[in-house]
Amino acid sequence: MTEERYETLSQLGGGSEIAASPEDAVLETVPNGQADCDFVARFTCPEFTSICPVTGQPDFGHLVIDIIPDQLLVESKSLKLFLYSFRNHGAFHEDTTVMVAKRIVEATKPRWLRIGGYWYPRGGIPIDVFWQTGAPPEGAWIPEQGVAPYRGRG
DSSP states (O other), rough: OOOOOGGGGGSTTSSSOOOOSTOOOOOOOOEEETTSOOOEEEEEEEEEEEEETTTTOOEEEEEEEEOOOOSEOOOHHHHHHHHHHGGGOBBBBHHHHHHHHHHHHHHOSEEEEEEEEEEEEEEEEEEEEEEEEESSSTOOOOOOOOOOOTTTTO
């Protein structure tokens, strides 16, 4: 039997379509059962894709999202569908990375969030983009993101 606190979820446990755009995608949340303590939840998307807003060529990135939640957790299937919705979205790496983070912040109102967007080269230049909401809570253990800088074939 499904718990009452999960009844608002519309995507988990069934078929779901990918939204046509990130603006149309729905980020769902669930109550944080451990809201009395600080912990880091990490979401990694090593095959993130979007498109260049000028050329329409595909862009590939590796996103690492670290969250110290407050009262709400982002539901992971809705996060996956939200990230998939960027496949046909045209924006530069910087805009895309920060847009992902801000949407999660808007939906969950976490105590802290940081994102690392590690983009693969286009035109010979890899672009790494980092953003966070502010200083993490004192005493919180924040692991390194662990993504090596781009080295090419070296």
